Amino acid sequence: MASYSEVTSSSTPIPEGQHLAAMLLSKGSPLTLCHRPTPIPGPNELLIAVHAVAFNPVDCYQRAYGLFISSYPAILGSDIAGVVLSAGSAVPASAPLPGTRVTAFATAFFEQGNPDYGALQTRVLVPAENAAPIPDAVSFQDAAMLPMAVSTTWAGWSTVGLPRETKYTPADKKGLLVWGGSGSVGSVAVQVARMFGFVVYATASEKNHAYVKSLGASRVFDYKNAGVVEEIVRAAKEDGLSIDVAYHATPQNFKETLDVVKALKVVETGKVAMAARMDENSPKVEGVEAKFVLNPEPLEARKEQFRFVFHDWLKGKLASGELVPSPKARVVKGGLGSANEALDELMKGGISSEKLLVEI
Numbered sequence: 496m497a498s499y500s501e502v503t504s505s506s507t508p509i510p511e512g513q514h515l516a517a518m519l520l521s522k523g524s525p526l527t528l529c530h531r532p533t534p535i536p537g538p539n540e541l542l543i544a545v546h547a548v549a550f551n552p553v554d555c556y557q558r559a560y561g562l563f564i565s566s567y568p569a570i571l572g573s574d575i576a577g578v579v580l581s582a583g584s585a586v587p588a589s590a591p592l593p594g595t596r597v598t599a600f601a602t603a604f605f606e607q608g609n610p611d612y613g614a615l616q617t618r619v620l621v622p623a624e625n626a627a628p629i630p631d632a633v634s635f636q637d638a639a640m641l642p643m644a645v646s647t648t649w650a651g652w653s654t655v656g657l658p659r660e661t662k663y664t665p666a667d668k669k670g671l672l673v674w675g676g677s678g679s680v681g682s683v684a685v686q687v688a689r690m691f692g693f694v695v696y697a698t699a700s701e702k703n704h705a706y707v708k709s710l711g712a713s714r715v716f717d718y719k720n721a722g723v724v725e726e727i728v729r730a731a732k733e734d735g736l737s738i739d740v741a742y743h744a745t746p747q748n749f750k751e752t753l754d755v756v757k758a759l760k761v762v763e764t765g766k767v768a769m770a771a772r773m774d775e776n777s778p779k780v781e782g783v784e785a786k787f788v789l790n791p792e793p794l795e796a797r798k799e800q801f802r803f804v805f806h807d808w809l810k811g812k813l814a815s816g817e818l819v820p821s822p823k824a825r826v827v828k829g830g831l832g833s834a835n836e837a838l839d840e841l842m843k844g845g846i847s848s849e850k851l852l853v854e855i
């Protein structure tokens with residue numbers, strides 16, 4: 496018996512014990528609305544009633560090319576906000592309790608598309624360490640933008656060896672560059688770098704400069720200017736800053752970020768956390784190491800990092816208001832039935848300082 500049944504509309508009555516999902520039935524096909532059985536959380540899992548799902552570039556690649564999918568049908572998506580419905584028998588005491596409004600990182604790609612764990616459904620399982628409570632003042636829409644961006648930002652810091660407890664003062668004159676500071680990952684990286692006490696420099700399209708400054712960047716540069724590297728180096732020299740570390744958060748992998756670090760570092764080897772894909776042709780610059788952003792391995796190390804990020808850091812920074820959800824949420828109307836439309840738009844490119852999402 497198939498473990499799902501296709502439906503023609505999201506308003507088709509749902510049988511007892513099932514829920515609505517947008518499923519990927521085969522590689523490269525559009526998502527299909529289905530009813531499927533609602534799973535029961537394992538010992539360390541939460542079952543979440545999903546209220547909003549935000550989209551990330553990896554969702555497009557999963558739908559189109561089957562990236563990180565081991566079998567079909569699959570369910571895609573990482574970024575959710577909703578309410579905890581039930582918890583497994585062994586979730587840690589720091590995990591949000593049933594009834595709590597949360598933002599959570601669904602593990603669609605870690606679980607290779609396993610349908611119980613993808614975001615694009617009304618009920619989803621997440622590991623207990625992947626969820627953080629959200630204050631009443633933070634909407635589900637805004638909260639759904641956070642999990643991928645926040646976890647990827649922290650994965651970047653651990654990838655380049657920047658300690659969690661980093662704390663500089665202005666007198667230290669330590670700069671950090673975020674290339675792509677107006678995007679989803681970059682706008683969070685700007686905010687965290689500010690909290691570390693760095694003087695934050697960022698790049699963005701000119702129309703986003705004021706926004707990126709509002710998040711904590713002291714100077715923002717237009718990456719479309721031909722002389723942008725020289726401009727950044729000149730500014731840092733004026734400000735008396737060294738830049739040993741940068742976060743590269745744009746879809747393309749290029750050399751400019753490495754060139755800035757080479758010109759401004761005071762350590763022997765400067766570091767660039769590279770969120771964009773890398774291969775053997777990726778640019779290389781002597782004295783600067785670009786490392787692809789990855790969550791810690793093995794699994795226990797990743798779980799420890801996620802516990803720190805969601806149960807401790809994100810919970811605290813949302814409660815204090817030090818972290819603001821970024822960039823700007825844009826709802827694609829139509830709920831799960833509009834997931835294909837949202838993914839088509841994201842795949843086309845050209846979205847700037849916005850995160851697409853659907854409400855459920």
Ligand SMILES: NC(=O)c1ccc[n+]([C@@H]2O[C@H](COP(=O)([O-])OP(=O)(O)OC[C@H]3O[C@@H](n4cnc5c(N)ncnc54)[C@H](OP(=O)(O)O)[C@@H]3O)[C@@H](O)[C@H]2O)c1
Pocket residue numbers: 551552553643647650674675676677678679680681698699700701703718744745746747769770771772787788789790846847848849
């Ligand atoms: N390694 C990982 O684990 C991981 C996890 C998540 C995401 N990623 C990758 O990280 C990248 C960024 O993701 P995102 O969701 O943050 O994307 P996003 O929200 O679309 O942000 C893209 C950023 O790049 C800037 N940008 C766009 N085109 C550019 C160009 N030609 N030159 C310089 N800057 C440019 C944008 O600036 P303006 O809009 O101001 O022009 C914006 O700041 C993607 O490649 C994504 O696949 C990796």
